[in-house]
Amino acid sequence: MTPRTLFEKVWDAHSVHRLPEGPVLLYVDLHLVHEVTSPQAFGGLRRATRRVRRPDLTLATVDHNVPTGDRALPIDDPVSARQLDALSANAGEFGIELFDLRSPNQGIVHVIGPELGATQPGMVIVCGDSHTSTHGAFGALAFGIGTSEVEHVLATQCLVMSQPRTFEAHFTGRLAPGVTAKDLILGFIGRIGTAGATGHVIEYTGDVIRAFSMEERMTVCNMSIEAGARAGMIAPDETTFTYLAGRPRAPAGAAWTRAVETWRQLRSDPGAVYDTRVSIDASTLAPQVTWGTSPGMVTDVSGRVPDLAQFQTDAERSAVRRALAYMDLAPGTPLAGLRIDRVFLGSCTNARIEDLRAAARVLRGKRVAPTVHAMVVPGSQQVKVQAEHEGLDRLFREAGFEWRNAGCSMCLGMNADILRSGERCASTSNRNFEGRQGRGGRTHLMSPAMAAAAAVAGCIVDVREWDLAAVPPLEPHPLAPPLHVVERGKGGEV
Amino acid sequence: MEPFVRHSGKAVALPRDNVDTDQIIPKQFLKGVERTGLGPALFYDWRYGPDGTPNPDFELNRSSAQGASILITGANFGCGSSREHAAWALEDAGFRAILAPSFADIFFANCCQNGLLPVRLLPQEIDELFRRVQAAGGDYALTIDLEAQGVEDGHGFRTQFGIDSYRREMLLRGLDEIGRTLLEESRIAAFERRRAIGTAGPVA
Numbered sequence: 001m002t003p004r005t006l007f008e009k010v011w012d013a014h015s016v017h018r019l020p021e022g023p024v025l026l027y028v029d030l031h032l033v034h035e036v037t038s039p040q041a042f043g044g045l046r047r048a049t050r051r052v053r054r055p056d057l058t059l060a061t062v063d064h065n066v067p068t069g070d071r072a073l074p075i076d077d078p079v080s081a082r083q084l085d086a087l088s089a090n091a092g093e094f095g096i097e098l099f100d101l102r103s104p105n106q107g108i109v110h111v112i113g114p115e116l117g118a119t120q121p122g123m124v125i126v127c128g129d130s131h132t133s134t135h136g137a138f139g140a141l142a143f144g145i146g147t148s149e150v151e152h153v154l155a156t157q158c159l160v161m162s163q164p165r166t167f168e169a170h171f172t173g174r175l176a177p178g179v180t181a182k183d184l185i186l187g188f189i190g191r192i193g194t195a196g197a198t199g200h201v202i203e204y205t206g207d208v209i210r211a212f213s214m215e216e217r218m219t220v221c222n223m224s225i226e227a228g229a230r231a232g233m234i235a236p237d238e239t240t241f242t243y244l245a246g247r248p249r250a251p252a253g254a255a256w257t258r259a260v261e262t263w264r265q266l267r268s269d270p271g272a273v274y275d276t277r278v279s280i281d282a283s284t285l286a287p288q289v290t291w292g293t294s295p296g297m298v299t300d301v302s303g304r305v306p307d308l309a310q311f312q313t314d315a316e317r318s319a320v321r322r323a324l325a326y327m328d329l330a331p332g333t334p335l336a337g338l339r340i341d342r343v344f345l346g347s348c349t350n351a352r353i354e355d356l357r358a359a360a361r362v363l364r365g366k367r368v369a370p371t372v373h374a375m376v377v378p379g380s381q382q383v384k385v386q387a388e389h390e391g392l393d394r395l396f397r398e399a400g401f402e403w404r405n406a407g408c409s410m411c412l413g414m415n416a417d418i419l420r421s422g423e424r425c426a427s428t429s430n431r432n433f434e435g436r437q438g439r440g441g442r443t444h445l446m447s448p449a450m451a452a453a454a455a456v457a458g459c460i461v462d463v464r465e466w467d468l469a470a471v472p473p474l475e476p477h478p479l480a481p482p483l484h485v486v487e488r489g490k491g492g493e494v
Numbered sequence: 495m496e497p498f499v500r501h502s503g504k505a506v507a508l509p510r511d512n513v514d515t516d517q518i519i520p521k522q523f524l525k526g527v528e529r530t531g532l533g534p535a536l537f538y539d540w541r542y543g544p545d546g547t548p549n550p551d552f553e554l555n556r557s558s559a560q561g562a563s564i565l566i567t568g569a570n571f572g573c574g575s576s577r578e579h580a581a582w583a584l585e586d587a588g589f590r591a592i593l594a595p596s597f598a599d600i601f602f603a604n605c606c607q608n609g610l611l612p613v614r615l616l617p618q619e620i621d622e623l624f625r626r627v628q629a630a631g632g633d634y635a636l637t638i639d640l641e642a643q644g645v646e647d648g649h650g651f652r653t654q655f656g657i658d659s660y661r662r663e664m665l666l667r668g669l670d671e672i673g674r675t676l677l678e679e680s681r682i683a684a685f686e687r688r689r690a691i692g693t694a695g696p697v698a
């Protein structure tokens with residue numbers, strides 16, 4: 001048999017049928033649904049009197065448009081409230097499990113899927129959200145779809161898709177101290193560009209990736225879309241299995257043993273050929289900070305805002321000119337020392353427990369600069385509970401951070417958490433597009449540790465210059481609470 | 495879905511690369527539960543100042559751009575968020591086709607789902623179209639023929655474009671993709687029987 005890549009194995013295993021015109025009918029194992037991109041899909045089903053084919057393979061939560069303040073209070077914005085009510089009505093009508101605002105398992109859809117163990121190796125996972133690529137960290141083929149396709153999956157449990165090309169992103173060497181998974185993926189995007197992997201599914205390989213925890217792998221796969229890729233994947237290994245073991249939706253008992261045996265085969269065969277291949281020496285990477293309005297506009301923290309002359313084409317130069325005007329930055333300005341007004345520690349990229357620990361470690365015994373407004377928005381209510389158990393909430397609060405409830409929050413600013421015009425923000429999220437975090441707001445993407453250091457310094461700083469060697473890493477609390485076990489079909493009520 | 499066979503109309507140029515869906519339609523317009531009425535939100539932050547007054551410098555606000563149904567733009571159009579609202583807003587604002595050197599994958603699929611034709615041309619062809627729009631003072635029309643897979647302006651610009659045959663067929667006939675897939679129900683059911691879905695995961 002011809003050697004196949006990990007992607008090809010998962011693709012082949014889900015091809016129901018090849019349509020005469022070429023694309024494949026691809027079977028979906030897990031469909032994640034949220035409030036913003038689903039109402040029109042349910043509306044379409046209703047108009048056509050269609051049913052949800054497999055409600056048991058569909059899971060819904062609210063995240064994009066939820067308030068992150070006090071959950072006991074009613075929702076201020078009546079339009080947002082209607083959208084949340086619509087999802088709850090749709091989930092009820094079509095028999096879909098919903099983790100709503102009252103659920104202890106509510107959170108950003110890409111944080112709760114893995115946390116519940118619903119995300120598993122070898123699956124095809126879709127969601128009406130581009131960062132569905134996150135789930136590829138488990139060796140799943142996971143990608144974002146639009147609302148019409150959401151409706152298609154609800155009705156048929158399949159998608160019509162042409163086979164994407166394959167892309168190997170191979171990382172050699174080791175990351176230097178203070179350099180994180182976020183820096184690795186930002187550095188990669190800076191290198192290949194935001195359309196560098198369009199039409200491809202990336203597989204991340206190499207020792208650095210193997211050494212990453214699941215949370216770090218999720219950060220990497222999460223931003224695959226920012227390189228233009230439809231999905232990112234990492235072959236599952238012991239790290240993956242250890243993470244999944246015992247999670248509420250992971251197989252148990254004999255089924256677990258069988259599953260792990262199957263999952264072990266999910267790796268690219270020796271000699272498998274990728275359409276594109278890029279190799280990067282990870283040891284050359286420094287902490288990354290974006291300076292522009294696209295994730296590819298990124299450089300080392302010790303670097304400077306680039307000069308127009310560094311760019312080849314007119315189109316690039318005009319894009320950079322626009323970006324610098326929007327960011328209010330002059331070419332040649334050093335990034336370190338740039339004053340910031342806000343810090344956002346959150347999003348499906350960097351709001352899991354390890355991200356919070358990394359930031360907290362930097363903050364220990366320090367205070368947020370008086371000019372900075374900083375907040376932590378945990379990726380899920382489970383992350384929040386765990387952090388509180390470890391005392392991280394106290395540490396953040398004492399340092400001067402706001403401690404919120406789970407949601408997308410200022411990653412996209414659909415709720416009240418937004419930047420004011422002209423405010424400059426150090427953000428652990430994934431998109432620095434114009435207006436993304438609030439109209440006129442200026443976003444600098446970076447890692448959680450870098451964002452925490454910026455909060456204290458009041459400006460962008462190189463966290464490597466801080467003597468963290470003396471601060472022991474924050475470890476999981478020995479008495480960390482067991483993950484909230486939810487019974488199937490009881491998401492909303494537990 | 496309205497079929498797309500052939501369309502002639504006024505073209506407007508937005509010569510920028512990497513226009514993301516956050517620009518095409520900002521987040522505050524994603525709170526609704528309908529797919530209609532989003533035209534006024536199209537490029538909102540570029541079209542209007544913070545006080546709501548139109549920005550006269552924005553390409554789509556020029557008087558010559560009014561009534562345009564074809565958008566000519568830069569590479570990687572529609573990158574970022576998967577929000578189909580971007581395609582809905584373009585369609586609601588009267589656009590039937592978008593011409594660019596490249597599109598982001600999810601946006602491309604979303605356009606096809608809505609009868610909004612995304613046409614990939616060579617970068618030099620797009621540059622030529624930018625020049626022609628400018629030379630015509632904004633009064634520039636194109637004809638896009640999906641059947642023949644051609645674009646022409648009647649004044650010497652003429653080219654062909656590629657599109658996969660499945661998408662072409664769906665667009666030409668305005669077919670309901672879900673209805674089409676439901677015809678394969680027996681194959682889907684057979685596939686499900688072959689695998690124990692949701693237990694041990696798929697076999698490699």
Ligand code: SF4
Binds near residue numbers: 131348349
């Ligand atoms: S956290 Fe941000 S990127 Fe992630 S799903 Fe929410 S809005 Fe999208």
